[in-house]
Amino acid sequence: MKKKSQSKAAVSRRSFNAGLGAAGIVAGTAPFNIVRAQGAALKVGVLLPRSGYQASIGQDCQRGVDISAGILKDLGLPSLQIMNADTETNVDVARSRAEKLISEGAQLLVGAFDSGQTSAIAQVAEQKGIPLVINIAAAPPITEQGYKFVFRNFPTGVMILRDAFLNQKEVFQITGSAPKTAVMLHVNDTYGTSIQKGMAAMFPKFEMPYQIVQEIAYDPTARDLSVEIAKAKATGAEALIAVSRLNDAILLTRELVKQRWTPMAVLAIGPGWYEDQYLKTLGKLSDGPISLVPWYDPNKKLSQALEAALAKAHPGVSMSTNHVYTFEAMLVAADAYKRAGSADPKALADAIRTTNITNNVSPGPGIMFDAKGQNDKLKGSAVQNRGGKLVTLAPKEAANAKPEWPLKPYDKRG
């Protein structure tokens, strides 16, 4: 897949590498090279955790990369030469893979889902002056570091929460009903705590109809969540707010069923509840939860194209956040390459700064970056599981269904 181009500039490095005598290292040091000829494909290094602890997410994101080629072509954008690298869910590997991709001529990097790994890559990108387009990673500090070559087309924790509040209120308005009390269960990891902290800070401003009676944090490595649900149920809250990940979302749902508790609504601020695996594993029991998450606008033309491409390449996989934002990172790369007219990383970074893509997938006006490299125009959605499919309830402009409310009791689903 990777062709190594020759360059004379690095001859002096060769002798040293040969001295090392390690086949691996030599093979990995093809000289840094910029293809200036227009028309040649832009070399995009994609870094994702495709093995190790985060393998399932990394491999899911990879699908968004794999289906991008055809769509970009249809949009009349230049083609990208993808260079894949697996970070193995390890910071050391993430950093050395980023260096290696750049040494092999990558002109732009995309990655890397996890905040820690993304930070490690961002530092390399910044130092080399190679643009990094972050597909997913919500930790706010990443775009607060004054980086000039790091761009994020994914909402920060604060933005996710803001839209979660707004969309909930829309849903409550449509249904004409709202819970008065809620209990919040959140995973105690980077994402979970950033939401929990933001919640404490932002909750008063939004005048939500309910009160949070208790916050319950649980360990990301927990195998058994029966205590957590027992504790939440005991609060007597009407609604359950869950900030979780895929495996915990499945476990939590099972415990809801087994402990015979059907809250008025499950409001999920984060991954898990809408994911393919959740729908497939739980079948009828997967119906009902409302996820308040970065999503796609089902009414946009490009969303339909992306959905079709995904359905063709991976039948049975329903489109979600991982695919959407990873694809949009590729879109940003191709668009910038076209406008820059050159693969020079600096010109590319300048072009990305002036990005204004309105024909896109995610909700909101489109893809554009502020001075910090953050797309602050992104809008979150409220989506609901319905018979193994996902429908969008809010915001109005990106909605395609009315909410089913309240949650159908788990023991009456046959």
Added chain:
Amino acid sequence: MIRRLTAGVPARALFLLGALFVGLLVAPLFAGDYVLTVLILILYFAYTGQAWNIMMGFAGQLSLGHALYVGLGAYTAAALYVHFGIGPWIGLLVAIPVAALTGAFIGFLAFRFRVAGVYFAILTIAFAEFARVGFDHFGWTNASSGLFLPVAQYARNDVWQLRGHPVMFYYVLLAATVMAFILCRALLKSRIGYFWLAIREDEEAARSVGIDVFHYKMIAVVISAAMTSFAGVVYAFYYNNLFPEQVFNISRSIDIILGPIAGGVGTLFGPILGSFLIEILGEGLRSLLESFGIDVPGIKQVVFGAILLLVVVAMPDGVWPWLARKLGLAERQK
């Protein structure tokens, strides 16, 4: 002093060691950034492996939780930097006592109550896990949200603040590795070293000839923990972000000990050789598979694990004792 440290070492070994040192000293002039990154990892694991080896290789105490000391060093220095603007070297002066005291606490409990062997190993894992979950709740270091150090572009390398180009980190780690190597040699040649070996070989016999076993095991743990905490300080300033989930993870502890075990536990050069072998094997396999166009997540690790098996089956004492014999570098005394 120098004569005492080099006594019994074949001239050939000294020459090769010198050549390796000079090679590493000039490497950044020739190495590209990718090779440099790999070299930094090699030195990092050579250094931490050396520190771990003091406990296991010299004093015979198997620690599977060394990520604990890395994490304590990293978090102490980073938190002082973030909260009070205190630089890493002053931070190190705090980090070392923190790690050393923690090591002393664990050692005290374990050796007092005669917890040994696998039990001790599990105890060290338990404390590392304890710290992981604890730091996940520790608000002062930003709990599980992660502690971010401010990153900016630095016009010049500031060794005092540990801010700058990877080359600077490379030399800092090189200096640390060399010093750790010399320190270990000096320790091995001292009374302490001989007592350690006696304890490692047969604790009961050591006790019966009047060695204060508890005392010398404590020294090993404290030195090892203190040394490891420095690696943590470098880690914090190199990566600029810390997450308990990553820093204290068991897999970090395992990464630290793969090198010295593969290289040769209890040998001086084993941790360094092992670190080179492990990292080069990892990078080499990735590149090799890539060059065959194989992009299957996980396959590299499978081959890596298989090679690890072969090495440990074929060379149970590690690669270095075998290589030293082959090259005629073994010390004359044995």
Added chain:
Amino acid sequence: MPIDVYLNVAVSGVLTGLVYGLMALGLSVIFGVVRVVNFAHGEMMTVAMYIAVTLFSALRLDPLVMLIPIAVVLFAFGYVLQAGLINPFITRPEHSQFLLLVGIAIIIVNGLLIMFGPNSQNVQVAYAFDSFQFGPLIIDATKAYAALAAVAVSAALFIFFRSTMLGTSIRACADNYTGALVVGLNVNRLYALTFALGAACVGAAGPMLLLIFDVTPAAGPAYTLLAFVIVITGGLGSMPGALVGGVLIGLTEAMAGLVFTPSAKSMFAFAILVLVLLFRPQGIMGKRTA
């Protein structure tokens, strides 16, 4: 908080603990008799779980039925592994064993990733969501079945070690290695059999656990650690000890989650381990040897 919440959580903790105990039983046998630090224990169990997933999706066999054939498969796997690879390491230092088994663990975790993909998998039995209700007490059916199976398997093992010729020989081996050699026992074969037996326990535990937990390729290491914690807490080589250790850990985690915060519950499990190591190093049910 109403008292029945405590009751529910306590019962659930005990049941989960028994299942943990079943998983740890195999390690107790391997670690207690063969003295091999089986750092691939949890990974071996994920192998059993994936076999169960595969058989279930192909033949729709209930995990409770598959338990025995999978135990047999793992028995064979364990025998081959011990006789072929691990046996020479029995007399080698622990760190050497550690590297060997970490190598095996890496191969298993990533081999499973390649074969089955990264997503979590489970079995959809008809009774997956059943629960029994006794007044305010709600008992999770799958947990109850798994806990019963755990007790049954350990009882069977207990009887085997007490009342059969082979079991007695294995115990003799564990108590006194040299003595066993002197009286002419074939120690190598006994070790292989014991390791295989331990693996068979894991083979039985895997399908049972699958009723309660999903399996992912990366799940192994956490189970390994948990098994060690339980075995050391309960007492090495003691069958009831593994169950008692499991229950203690399960109950502690549950109650700590309820009373304090669930995110710190594993801290309490480790605290129990540390206390046991310090004050009763042979474990709660272990015999003092030294």
